[in-house]
Amino acid sequence: MGTNNNHNIKALQTALLEILPSTRVREQERLCHHTTFKIGGPADLFIEPTTMAELSFVLRTIHEFQVPVTIIGCGSNILVKDGGIRGAVVSVRHMTQVMDCNDNTLCIGSGYMLKDASEFAWENGLTGLEFAIGIPGTLGGAVFMNAGAYDGEMSHVVTAVRAVDFQGNIKEYDASHLDFGYRHSVFHDNHEVIGEVIMTLKPGDKNVIKARMDELTEKRESKQPLEFASAGSTFKRPPGYFAGTLIEQTGLKGLSVGDAQVSHKHAGFVINTGSASAKDVLDLIAEVQRRVYDQHGVHLEPEVRMIGED
Numbered sequence: 001m002g003t004n005n006n007h008n009i010k011a012l013q014t015a016l017l018e019i020l021p022s023t024r025v026r027e028q029e030r031l032c033h034h035t036t037f038k039i040g041g042p043a044d045l046f047i048e049p050t051t052m053a054e055l056s057f058v059l060r061t062i063h064e065f066q067v068p069v070t071i072i073g074c075g076s077n078i079l080v081k082d083g084g085i086r087g088a089v090v091s092v093r094h095m096t097q098v099m100d101c102n103d104n105t106l107c108i109g110s111g112y113m114l115k116d117a118s119e120f121a122w123e124n125g126l127t128g129l130e131f132a133i134g135i136p137g138t139l140g141g142a143v144f145m146n147a148g149a150y151d152g153e154m155s156h157v158v159t160a161v162r163a164v165d166f167q168g169n170i171k172e173y174d175a176s177h178l179d180f181g182y183r184h185s186v187f188h189d190n191h192e193v194i195g196e197v198i199m200t201l202k203p204g205d206k207n208v209i210k211a212r213m214d215e216l217t218e219k220r221e222s223k224q225p226l227e228f229a230s231a232g233s234t235f236k237r238p239p240g241y242f243a244g245t246l247i248e249q250t251g252l253k254g255l256s257v258g259d260a261q262v263s264h265k266h267a268g269f270v271i272n273t274g275s276a277s278a279k280d281v282l283d284l285i286a287e288v289q290r291r292v293y294d295q296h297g298v299h300l301e302p303e304v305r306m307i308g309e310d
Helices: 003-016 052-064 114-123 130-134 139-145 206-223 243-249 278-296
Strands: 025-030 042-047 069-072 078-080 085-091 099-102 105-109 158-164 170-174 193-200 260-262 270-272 305-307
Touching: 003 025, 003 042, 003 052, 003 085, 052 085, 052 158, 052 193, 078 278, 099 114, 105 114, 114 130, 114 139, 114 206, 130 206, 139 193, 243 278, 260 278, 270 278
Parallel strands: 042 085, 069 085, 078 305
Antiparallel strands: 025 042, 099 105, 105 193, 158 170, 158 193, 260 270
């Protein structure tokens, strides 16, 4: 890290501590504690806002000090490299001050896990969010990626989003401006940070909703290697194929590099069986890609986002 960058980080930290407690502005925080893969080097400065006002203040201040910024949620779809991340890492995992229900409309902070949002809908007798019960990740991350499963996706239920741009301005978008597509939303393009999500659901029978949630939870637990750390499904679905099936047909279940392994339970998952490094995972992904391409002529593209430095 250059001296100037080092100086900026220090100045940024001092400015942030005027509003935020030191427990939520930490230096050299190891990101393996903040990713579902349990992998990742240190962040120069790790910041945890809890409200829209704090998020606005944090992003505005980072912008003023011209420090590079990376946004994460619960770290479920990312691989942080072993060198960590330079500049500021803002985690929205604690954006959990808001969880309201008004008629058929839910307003929920982006830091809540999707599972929590799904259960909150059920508790309020609302149907439409059952599909989300098993998707790992925060609500904000799910909207960012337009996450989906079992014929449901976020675009079916989200009616508005409150977000903050990197100058600290709070914006509100209605559904027509969210540009949802396959694993895509407008936030891929405008790089604003999702703070609160508004969803409109339909009244339903609580017992029926719960039964569907239980069914989907059981389905997921029986098929996915949830007992190991991972970043979820490792590869995007190639057109006309399933990544897991191709990998299994290539005979790669159980293939390992260090403690990174292609899951025996579901070949579409690379898991951390102990203390895998990011390099182990990257080397394993490259080997899987090479062998699947050699055998099937299909190029597998990672779904997991790789961030940080080697």
